[in-house]
Amino acid sequence: MQKFRTVLGAATFxxxxxxxxxxxxxxxxxxxVTDMPxxxxxxxxxxxxxxxxxxxxxxxxxxxxxxxxxRSRKWDMVAASSAEVGVVYTSIVxxxxxxxxxxxxxxxxxxDPRLTTTLVLWFIYVAYLIIRNSAExxxxxxxxxxxxxxxGFIDVPIVFMAIRWWRTIHPIIFESNSVGLTPxxxxxxxxxxxxxxxxxxxxxxxxxxxxxxxLQLAELKERLRSHY
Amino acid sequence: MRHFxxxxxxxxxxxxxxxxxxKEMLSAMLIFAFLVIVIFSFAFDPGAQSIKxxxxxxxxxxxxxxxxxxxxxxxxxxxxxxCISGLMLAPVDRAAIYFGKVFANLIQTTLVEAxxxxxxxxxxxxxxxxxxxxxxxxxxxxxxxxxxxxxxLAALASNTxxxxxxxxxxxxxxxxxxxxGAVELTKALFAGASISSVMIWLQVILVYDIVFTVVPFLxxxxxxxx
Amino acid sequence: xxxxxxxxxxxxxxxxxxxxxxIDLSLESGRFLTIFGPNGAGKTTLIKILSLLTAPSSxxxxxxxxxxxxxxxxxxxxxxxxxxxxxxYGNLTARENLLFYGRMYEVPNLEQRIEEVLTEVGLEMxxxxxxxxxxxxxxxxxxxxxxxxxxxRILFLDEPYTGLDLQAIEILNSVLAxxxxxxxxxxxxxxxxxxxxxxxxxxxxxxxxxxxxxxxRSEVGSLAEFQDLYREKVGGKQ
Numbered sequence: 001m002q003k004f005r006t007v008l009g010a011a012t013f014x015x016x017x018x019x020x021x022x023x024x025x026x027x028x029x030x031x032x033v034t035d036m037p038x039x040x041x042x043x044x045x046x047x048x049x050x051x052x053x054x055x056x057x058x059x060x061x062x063x064x065x066x067x068x069x070x071r072s073r074k075w076d077m078v079a080a081s082s083a084e085v086g087v088v089y090t091s092i093v094x095x096x097x098x099x100x101x102x103x104x105x106x107x108x109x110x111x112d113p114r115l116t117t118t119l120v121l122w123f124i125y126v127a128y129l130i131i132r133n134s135a136e137x138x139x140x141x142x143x144x145x146x147x148x149x150x151x152g153f154i155d156v157p158i159v160f161m162a163i164r165w166w167r168t169i170h171p172i173i174f175e176s177n178s179v180g181l182t183p184x185x186x187x188x189x190x191x192x193x194x195x196x197x198x199x200x201x202x203x204x205x206x207x208x209x210x211x212x213x214x215l216q217l218a219e220l221k222e223r224l225r226s227h228y
Numbered sequence: 229m230r231h232f233x234x235x236x237x238x239x240x241x242x243x244x245x246x247x248x249x250x251k252e253m254l255s256a257m258l259i260f261a262f263l264v265i266v267i268f269s270f271a272f273d274p275g276a277q278s279i280k281x282x283x284x285x286x287x288x289x290x291x292x293x294x295x296x297x298x299x300x301x302x303x304x305x306x307x308x309x310x311c312i313s314g315l316m317l318a319p320v321d322r323a324a325i326y327f328g329k330v331f332a333n334l335i336q337t338t339l340v341e342a343x344x345x346x347x348x349x350x351x352x353x354x355x356x357x358x359x360x361x362x363x364x365x366x367x368x369x370x371x372x373x374x375x376x377x378x379x380x381l382a383a384l385a386s387n388t389x390x391x392x393x394x395x396x397x398x399x400x401x402x403x404x405x406x407x408x409g410a411v412e413l414t415k416a417l418f419a420g421a422s423i424s425s426v427m428i429w430l431q432v433i434l435v436y437d438i439v440f441t442v443v444p445f446l447x448x449x450x451x452x453x454x
Numbered sequence: 455x456x457x458x459x460x461x462x463x464x465x466x467x468x469x470x471x472x473x474x475x476x477i478d479l480s481l482e483s484g485r486f487l488t489i490f491g492p493n494g495a496g497k498t499t500l501i502k503i504l505s506l507l508t509a510p511s512s513x514x515x516x517x518x519x520x521x522x523x524x525x526x527x528x529x530x531x532x533x534x535x536x537x538x539x540x541x542x543y544g545n546l547t548a549r550e551n552l553l554f555y556g557r558m559y560e561v562p563n564l565e566q567r568i569e570e571v572l573t574e575v576g577l578e579m580x581x582x583x584x585x586x587x588x589x590x591x592x593x594x595x596x597x598x599x600x601x602x603x604x605x606x607r608i609l610f611l612d613e614p615y616t617g618l619d620l621q622a623i624e625i626l627n628s629v630l631a632x633x634x635x636x637x638x639x640x641x642x643x644x645x646x647x648x649x650x651x652x653x654x655x656x657x658x659x660x661x662x663x664x665x666x667x668x669x670x671r672s673e674v675g676s677l678a679e680f681q682d683l684y685r686e687k688v689g690g691k692q
Contacts, residue, residue: 068450123401130397134388138469144384147447148398151377154443155402162405162432166412218470226662231560238557246545249584314541314600317507318558319530453508 005205012198019044019188019195027188039103042096044189048196049092050118056086056200057125057153064149067142073215076142079149081207083128085200090122113164120159124152138218235320239328243302244335253301254336257294261344264290265351274352284414287348288407292374292400294344295337299378300395302329303386316452326448330379330441337371358417366417369430370410373437374403380444383451409433456519458483458608458639459504464513466499466663473499475663476513481656483607484637488650491660492688497643498612500660504641505535505610518607531559534606538616540597544586548577548596551585552603559604571599575629591622598629609633611642615649627653647684648677661688 023044029037063079066072097115098108109115131148135141181189247253268286272279306312315325345367349356356363378399385394400407409429416426423430459481466474473496481487491497502508503515506526515522518532535541542551549568556564572578575595580588588596594614601609614626630653633640644650651657657674659667666687674680 068447120401120404127398127401130390130394131384131388134390134394136389140387142469143450143453144387147384147450148381150447151380151402151440151443154439155405158405158432158436158439162408165428165432166408215470222470222472234560235558238554241557242543242546242550242554245550246543249545308544309542310537310539311541311543313507313535313537313539314555315558317505317530317533317535317541318555319527319560320558321527 005202008198008202008205012195012202015191015195015198019192022188022191027185028182030185036103039100042100044192045196046093046096046100047189048192049089049096050114051193052196052200053086053089053093053118053121055197056082056089057121057156060086060125060128060149061153064146064153067146068150073142076146077208077211077215078204079146080132081204081211083125083132083145083149084207085203087122087125087129088203089196089200090118090125093118094122111163111167113160113167116163116167117156117160120163121156124155128152232321232324235318235324236328236331239315239325240332240335243329243332246305247332247336253298254340257297257336257340258343260297261290261294261340262347264293265344265348269351279352280354280418281415283348283352283354284411284418286352287345287414288370288410290344290348291337291341291371292403292407294340295371295374295378296396296399298333298336298340299375299382299399300385300392302333302379303383304391307386312452322452323445323448325452326379326383326444329383330376333375333379334372337375338368341367341371354418356418358420359423362423363414363417366410366413366430366433369433369437370406370413373406373433373440376437376444377402377440380440380448380451383448387451405432405436409436456483457481457516458518459641460516461504462514464500464503464510464515466496466503466508467511473663474503474510477660477663477665479504479658479665479668481639481641483639485655486634486640486653487642487656487658488654489641489643489658489660490645490647490650490684491643491666495660495688496663497660501535501610501612501641501643505533505608506530507535531604532607534601534604534609535612536594536597536601536609536614537612538614540585540593541600542585542593542596545584547582547584548572548588548599549581551596552600555600556603561604567603571603572596574602574632575599576625590617591619591625594618594622595625595629598626602633606638608639608641611640611644613643613645615644615646623649647681651677651680659684659687 023041027041027044030040031037059082060079063075063082067075067079094115097118101110102108128145128148132141132145135144265286268289272282272286303312306315316322318324378395381399381402382395385391385398388394409432412429413423413426413433416429417423457480459479461477461479464474464477464479465472477496477500489497489500499508503510504517506517506522506529509526517529520529522529543554546554549572552568552571553564556568561567569578572581575598577592577595577599580592585593585596598614611630615623618626627649630640630642634653640653642650642653651671651674654671656670657667657680658665667683674683
């Protein structure tokens, strides 16, 4: 396991280096944007982070269901880790969004459906982490978090559709970008996505190690307590 | 199955009976809803023409905020004398507790809304010309979605350390679709548009109502494990 | 006699904590079992499992001849619970509280049955008073009425004497003696040795989630002898 982690860490590092190289050197500057076209390069990490954010929350959803079925602690630990990493990734989306928006359209924030859904998603999973924080016993924490992990994820598509219809008056920005992606840009996007996926897995391993250590500590304390 | 629904009715009866004896919660919710109007009229000029645009939003903020007060109470009150254990010992599927609480909360919240809505309209000097029937349908459908998921999350929150603070934080992100739908529908009705032009929102809310009745029903047992 | 409660290897694990490590227990119908044990021994958890309030992590449980599984909801009709919490609603009257629980348990001839049980616990005078104004003793009596309202075959009592005054203790004692005469099965947790021994047919001592002793009342001898046995079984601590 230790060995696997080292290999994964090294692979993540190399792929991120490659992704940075491709974003800044390999991928061409878009030709259809006249004003500060370099700004568009933030797309590679913005979109990758968004995808991994959604993936992380999907993992929370699946692990929550499995946990409620078989009550094995490891699924709860995976769900908790994934939620934390997912919140980090959605935070990246929410931070890079305004940076891009300000430079490209001179607005910090646009209530565009995907950005707004990400914001609601972020709130839902922050709530998930707060629930984990405020339930006293381990078992209850795991159970409540799993229940909310399911409710929250089922809510996301409805939130997305609602926000989409709500904002139909506004232009849908994704299309204007995706149309303009050349093959080189697409390759760069996929490499970034791969790099972020590896980084997600690496974070998950680290976070799981912390959970395991905490669990071992709790068990040791429990054994110590039962001697008294 | 008959026993299931008679238990649901027994819980609704019990909750309403206890509430109407003191009317503590109902009066608190009502006063809070009124306060929201008053605060909003200070925040926005109540005489301005634009007020018609934001009135639906104000109304729903008032409804949801005062509704949260009631939801918070609904399971915390069961913890006095450990009544929740008494309910859990009853020979009935525990989902009956969920539905009993949903209907009791729905009745209380709707009552508050029924009193508050005319006051909102009067205070903002608004004359409603649209269909009352559709307005009632919209309010009931939206309130049901809010209460269905709110009751479920209130049960979750009441079992944690920070229950009263926790509920709004976990409930509001989840009810975003209801908030948008309810406001859009009310806005359209207030503007005199026909309901068919905004039918999509009623559909969103009905889908939400169904999803968030079925899913909590399936998951409620997991919340109430002793 | 067949056993009304038959538990095999019940365990309960909550998070990292193993509360019960395989409890075996068999109790015949009509017997009065008292459970003793130090704090944190798992007594309340055991009663929660036996009264079908919570499910065990593993092990099997047969109540009134039926294996407990998906039928738990139906089996709960056979069970009444009196804990140190009353499970009563302060804003409802004594009658309304019983009406509510009676409906949840589908009690036939409810109004008549309510009068019966309220008379049995000596609260017929307070029929229409809100429970909020009840004293601790009255609350506990109404709690007894609530627990026997549906004529359960098995009654569980979790430290029913906590916080009671002398008069209330006497009433509780007479109600418990009455239950015994009615041939109901009773399982009681208590810290009070003399009261616990006085009523019981069988004695169970639990320590650290395990059965430390289970025997007939006649086996344990006098109060002093039982205290010695208890100390021996739980390692000197109470």
